[in-house]
Amino acid sequence: MTNAASPASAHSQSAKRPTLWSAGKAFQAKWLVTLPPTLFLLAFFLAPALIVVGASFREPGEFGGLAPLENLAGLSLEAYRFLLGDVIYLEIFARSFLVAAATTLICIVLAYPLAWLIAKSPAKRRDLLVLLVILPFASNFLVRIYAWIMILGPANLLYTPVAVIVGMVYVHLPFMILPLYTNLEKHDPALLEAAQDLGASAWTRFWRITIPLSLPGLFSGAVLVFIPVLGMFAVPELLGGTGDLLIGNLIKEQFLDNRDWPLGAALSIILTLLVLALAGLAAWAARRGFAGTEAVS
Amino acid sequence: MALLELKNLTRRFGALEAVKDVSLSIEAGEFFTLLGPSGCGKTTILRMIAGFDAPDEGEILLDGVSLAGVPPERRPLHTVFQSYALFPHMTVAGNVAFPLEMMKRPREEIRRRVAEALELVHLSDKAASFPHELSGGQKQRVALARGLVNKPRLLLLDEPLGALDAKLRVEMQSELIALQREVGITFVFVTHSQQEALALSHRIAVMRDGRIEQCDEPDKLYTQPANRFVADFIGKINLIDVEVIAASKLRLNLKAPGLGEIEAVDARPLRPGERGVLALRPELIRVHGHKESADLKNRFAGRIKGLLYLGDVTHYQIELADGRVIAALLPNAAPGRAKFHEVGDPVWICWRHDAGVFLRD
Numbered sequence: 001m002t003n004a005a006s007p008a009s010a011h012s013q014s015a016k017r018p019t020l021w022s023a024g025k026a027f028q029a030k031w032l033v034t035l036p037p038t039l040f041l042l043a044f045f046l047a048p049a050l051i052v053v054g055a056s057f058r059e060p061g062e063f064g065g066l067a068p069l070e071n072l073a074g075l076s077l078e079a080y081r082f083l084l085g086d087v088i089y090l091e092i093f094a095r096s097f098l099v100a101a102a103t104t105l106i107c108i109v110l111a112y113p114l115a116w117l118i119a120k121s122p123a124k125r126r127d128l129l130v131l132l133v134i135l136p137f138a139s140n141f142l143v144r145i146y147a148w149i150m151i152l153g154p155a156n157l158l159y160t161p162v163a164v165i166v167g168m169v170y171v172h173l174p175f176m177i178l179p180l181y182t183n184l185e186k187h188d189p190a191l192l193e194a195a196q197d198l199g200a201s202a203w204t205r206f207w208r209i210t211i212p213l214s215l216p217g218l219f220s221g222a223v224l225v226f227i228p229v230l231g232m233f234a235v236p237e238l239l240g241g242t243g244d245l246l247i248g249n250l251i252k253e254q255f256l257d258n259r260d261w262p263l264g265a266a267l268s269i270i271l272t273l274l275v276l277a278l279a280g281l282a283a284w285a286a287r288r289g290f291a292g293t294e295a296v297s
Numbered sequence: 298m299a300l301l302e303l304k305n306l307t308r309r310f311g312a313l314e315a316v317k318d319v320s321l322s323i324e325a326g327e328f329f330t331l332l333g334p335s336g337c338g339k340t341t342i343l344r345m346i347a348g349f350d351a352p353d354e355g356e357i358l359l360d361g362v363s364l365a366g367v368p369p370e371r372r373p374l375h376t377v378f379q380s381y382a383l384f385p386h387m388t389v390a391g392n393v394a395f396p397l398e399m400m401k402r403p404r405e406e407i408r409r410r411v412a413e414a415l416e417l418v419h420l421s422d423k424a425a426s427f428p429h430e431l432s433g434g435q436k437q438r439v440a441l442a443r444g445l446v447n448k449p450r451l452l453l454l455d456e457p458l459g460a461l462d463a464k465l466r467v468e469m470q471s472e473l474i475a476l477q478r479e480v481g482i483t484f485v486f487v488t489h490s491q492q493e494a495l496a497l498s499h500r501i502a503v504m505r506d507g508r509i510e511q512c513d514e515p516d517k518l519y520t521q522p523a524n525r526f527v528a529d530f531i532g533k534i535n536l537i538d539v540e541v542i543a544a545s546k547l548r549l550n551l552k553a554p555g556l557g558e559i560e561a562v563d564a565r566p567l568r569p570g571e572r573g574v575l576a577l578r579p580e581l582i583r584v585h586g587h588k589e590s591a592d593l594k595n596r597f598a599g600r601i602k603g604l605l606y607l608g609d610v611t612h613y614q615i616e617l618a619d620g621r622v623i624a625a626l627l628p629n630a631a632p633g634r635a636k637f638h639e640v641g642d643p644v645w646i647c648w649r650h651d652a653g654v655f656l657r658d
Contacts, residue, residue, distance in 0.1 A: 191385075
């Protein structure tokens with residue numbers, strides 16, 4: 001059947017060739033698959049986010065929540081003005097970013113050798129080791145934090161910044177190990193052999209080959225640790241002292257304790273914008289720095 | 298003194314003896330090939346020379362000095378890996394500069410020598426590209442430049458052309474020969490392709506099951522195979538089981554069961570009753586349509602069973618009276634359309650008494 005124009009051949013091959021009809025089907029199928037998640041995200045992510053944006057420009061209600069809005073003149077920048085006017089908030093933001101950065105750094109230092117060890121184990125044992133990494137998720141997060149209270153209490157570390165960092169690292173370590181492991185596992189062992197063959201010592205091979213090739217994994221891990229730590233309020237609340245408040249606690253406090261929704265909303269918006277800016281900056285740096293590494297990971 | 302000497306090298310993996318008592322000596326400037334089917338131990342030998350593996354017995358000498366205990370990064374030799382193993386996060390120039398950086402050469406010298414090496418492999422315009430932007434042949438050339446840039450004593454090449462398509466492989470073969478001649482560095486090449494080995498090498502060691510079956514120049518291997526395995530592995534060949542009837546310095550009379558007497562020649566003192574095979578290259582067999590034109594002693598009647606026209610030559614499968622099939626290769630050397638013996642045609646095949654090689658069992 002070489003004559004593509006013949007109606008008989010067009011009919012018999014309609015399943016293989018993209019006709020108008022089958023293209024229409026493909027289009028329908030695409031929507032059928034993507035529509036539910038799209039609707040879900042619109043309803044439960046975008047809409048609430050917009051509500052929070054709106055709330056940040058409103059006045060707090062007399063008994064909490066939001067004051068009724070009669071017209072657009074009722075919108076105000078009061079919440080933002082208040083936040084920017086008090087240096088304590090800047091301090092909490094700075095402390096939060098510091099805790100997040102420290103947690104990320106410690107996670108990298110702890111996770112790298114572990115991920116490397118798993119990646120280098122025999123294939124059979126790897127699955128078991130990965131399972132052990134994610135096993136803590138099988139028990140409740142709060143229960144595990146309470147366990148730390150019992151460990152840190154006798155050590156006289158409870159309610160200190162150290163306790164907060166320990167808790168943060170403990171909770172987020174798997175999120176660093178897993179992307180790192182996924183990356184390291186894919187490294188071609190021939191590259192290390194080639195580097196050795198060309199005169200590189202073990203240390204040089206690590207710095208010049210393994211580390212640069214694992215940057216995408218490190219980057220994913222850092223994002224997965226840094227951002228959740230910024231918003232985490234349970235760990236500082238349970239393990240930290242009164243001076244260890246982080247943004248997460250502050251936001252939670254505005255909504256649940258002070259019932260100042262506009263202030264809480266404004267804090268959330270500022271945090272979100274800062275994180276987005278940071279992620280954008282990191283992604284830009286990553287694109288410049290990872291040239292070539294995508295080929296392996 | 299030989300540049301590289303392997304002395305009674307043995308390597309075991311559990312119960313498997315991958316390399317058995319291998320001794321070799323490779324001269325400076327040589328293009329030496331280890332040839333054999335997969336699993337014959339050739340790559341294991343290469344890895345032991347590079348230092349990624351150590352022999353259980355025997356030793357490796359470079360310039361007369363044992364390499365035992367010297368880690369790969371301290372051996373003055375480089376490997377070109379089958380997968381090229383180019384560093385994906387470095388540019389072409391970065392890859393080629395790597396061995397020089399490991400030697401802590403001054404920046405200016407590195408820049409100059411990288412440029413020279415890239416020129417050598419015709420890739421000067423790709424210096425800033427990343428490996429994933431290159432074609433297979435270009436990656437191959439980067440790997441070569443990287444291996445040659447700091448002038449190693451020896452370059453080991455592990456099936457470096459294996460990943461290339463057929464046409465590119467032939468091109469790269471010519472380039473490899475020219476490159477080796479130009480840089481004068483000793484190449485130890487590993488391949489399972491007898492065609493590649495014949496085309497490239499000064500000398501070839503044919504390996505099977507961890508042993509060297511024969512080590513010789515390509516034409517010697519082809520025309521004077523040492524045994525049935527080498528004869529069969531290198532090129533196409535007819536192997537006819539024979540028994541010695543009479544042997545003298547000038548004549549060797551053989552008897553092939555079911556076929557008849559065959560005349561050959563062999564300088565070795567052979568005794569009547571010895572068994573072996575007569576190895577006969579297809580291109581040394583003549584095919585005639587008439588008995589009269591078949592004027593040689595070794596002459597047998599047959600029938601064309603099949604033919605394969607390849608343009609320059611035609612392969613014939615000729616079935617003899619006893620049912621055995623002999624392969625013959627005829628050049629289509631006359632101008633105009635090739636004339637074939639057609640399938641089913643009765644023919645006569647014959648060959649000179651010195652065309653076959655008698656191989657003792």
